[in-house]
Amino acid sequence: MRQLLITTALCLFTAPGLLASPAFAETKVAVSMTSFDNPFLTILLNGIRAGAAKDTTIELLTEDAQLDPAKQLSQVENFIANGVDAIIVNAVDGDATAAITQAARNAKIPLVYVNHPPAELDNGLPDGTAFVGSNELDSGTMEAEAACKLMGGKGRAVILMGPLENHAALTRTKDVEAVFARPNCKIEIIEKQTANWNRTQAQDLTASWLTAGVQFDAVIANNDEMAIGAAQALKSAGVDMKSIVIAGIDATPDGLAAMTSGGLDLTVFQNATRQGEVAVETAVAMALGKPTEKALWVPFELVTPDTMAAYK
Numbered sequence: 509m510r511q512l513l514i515t516t517a518l519c520l521f522t523a524p525g526l527l528a529s530p531a532f533a534e535t536k537v538a539v540s541m542t543s544f545d546n547p548f549l550t551i552l553l554n555g556i557r558a559g560a561a562k563d564t565t566i567e568l569l570t571e572d573a574q575l576d577p578a579k580q581l582s583q584v585e586n587f588i589a590n591g592v593d594a595i596i597v598n599a600v601d602g603d604a605t606a607a608i609t610q611a612a613r614n615a616k617i618p619l620v621y622v623n624h625p626p627a628e629l630d631n632g633l634p635d636g637t638a639f640v641g642s643n644e645l646d647s648g649t650m651e652a653e654a655a656c657k658l659m660g661g662k663g664r665a666v667i668l669m670g671p672l673e674n675h676a677a678l679t680r681t682k683d684v685e686a687v688f689a690r691p692n693c694k695i696e697i698i699e700k701q702t703a704n705w706n707r708t709q710a711q712d713l714t715a716s717w718l719t720a721g722v723q724f725d726a727v728i729a730n731n732d733e734m735a736i737g738a739a740q741a742l743k744s745a746g747v748d749m750k751s752i753v754i755a756g757i758d759a760t761p762d763g764l765a766a767m768t769s770g771g772l773d774l775t776v777f778q779n780a781t782r783q784g785e786v787a788v789e790t791a792v793a794m795a796l797g798k799p800t801e802k803a804l805w806v807p808f809e810l811v812t813p814d815t816m817a818a819y820k
Contacts, residue, residue, distance in 0.1 A: 536567045537791050538587035539596040540580050542624065544572040546705065547733060548758050548780060549598065552623055555784020556596065562785075566792065577604040584608050587617075594618040594791035602675040603627045609637055618794030622787040623780065625675055633802045638794065640787045644676050646808045647757050647776050648683025648730075654774045654810055655726055655755045656693040663725035666699040666717060668710050668734040677702075680730045680757060698724060703734045710737030718745050725752065732756035732763030732775055739771035759811045759819050767816050777809040777819055 537560065541553055553570065560568040569592065573580035577600045587595050588611060595612055597619065599605050605626035612619035613636055621629075621639045629639050655665070667684060670677030681700070688695035699717060703710035710729065717724070718741065727742075729735035735756030742752060749770050756763050759777035766772045783806050793800050811819050 534565060534567055535563075535594070535792055535795055536569065536590075536592040537594045537596060537788060537795070538569040538571070538583075538590075538592040539598075540571050540573050540583045540587075541598045542573055542580075542600045543575050547762060548705075548731065548760055548778075549623075551760065552598065552780040552784045555781035556622070556788055557784070558781065559785035559788030563792070566788070568788075573600050575600055577601045581607050581611070584611055588612065588615045592617065593795040594620065596620045596622055596787050596791050598622050599624040599626055601673050603673060609634065613637065618791060620787050620791045620794070623676075623783055627675075629803065636794065638790050638800055638802050638804065640783050640790055640804045640806070642778050642783065642806050642808050644679035645683060647676075647778065648680035649687055650776045650808055650810045651680070651728065651755050651757055651774065652684040652687035652693075652695075654812070655728055655753050656687060656690075656695060658753045658773060659695060659726055661693050662695065664696045664698050664723065665726040665728050666714075666722070666724045667697060667701075668713065668727065668729040668738060669700065669702040670705045670730040670734075672702055677705075677730050684728050695726070698722065703729075703737065705731050705733055707733045707737035707740075710734035711741045712737075714738040714741035715745065718742070718747070727752065727754045729754070729756045732758045732760045732766070732772070735772055735775070736762060736766045739766060743771070759809075759816075761820075764811070764816050764820055767811075767813055773813075775811045777811050779806050779809075782806045 560566045571583045580600050602624055619637045623641050625639050669681050703713050727738040735754050739754050753773050756772055756775040759775045763775050786804055790800050
């Protein structure tokens with residue numbers, strides 16, 4: 509079903525002769541990203557750029573919101589004032605998107621949220637608005653199930669969370685908690701703190717747990733960057749890496765490199781490149797007045813040392 513949704517959107521603008529239509533001339537698509545400094549979001553942004561590069565008549569404008577919801581809203585308002593044809597937003601705060609959605613709707617400019625869902629998604633997006641991403645109900649569930657299997661269904665774990673206002677971080681954490689509460693997976697969660705997607709913060713937090721004498725059998729991180737930071741702290745402390753399960757999400761190049769060196773035991777691939785491409789495709793289709801699905805899902809995939817070669 510998820511693949512069908514994506515295919516449906518693609519067919520809207522890949523029909524024979526459509527690319528040659530004068531309606532495609534100088535389609536201006538503006539993008540506001542949460543941050544240009546986040547490694548995963550860099551992959552997403554590159555996917556957006558790759559999607560736009562497939563058609564030379566698309567003009568792409570990109571802005572860095574620098575983790576500031578107010579700045580992101582201001583960027584969207586400027587996009588509208590400059591008369592762009594469509595807007596793509598990687599939301600800084602999913603709970604603070606209502607003003608962005610309303611501004612685009614008032615201006616009758618198509619709006620596509622990518623990767624980080626807006627709060628409005630839960631109650632149904634309004635006309636002229638769409639979301640492209642991966643279903644977070646799958647990500648943390650895949651991660652926790654694989655970790656539980658490696659742990660033999662028992663043990664103690666710590667969780668490294670993303671920002672507390674971030675929908676993905678909250679959902680991934682709830683997924684892990686739900687799996688670890690199953691009868692066949694009695695994993696005790698002894699610590700659960702945020703490291704804000706950040707490698708250094710995760711390294712410092714893990715080091716502080718070790719210094720405090722906290723004993724655990726697994727580190728379950730909401731993303732690869734934090735998993736890498738945890739692995740670095742454990743290696744620095746002389747911990748036997750084979751005795752600890754370290755799990756991440758995103759399967760970034762750095763995450764896969766860490767898996768190659770024995771730092772990560774598993775991750776979950778989130779196809780940020782494809783999300784970016786589909787976001788552009790959807791935005792252009794909407795700008796042409798073509799009907800699209802309001803939610804387009806790019807599936808997650810479990811990655812282990814046995815399968816990682818296919819993702820490098």
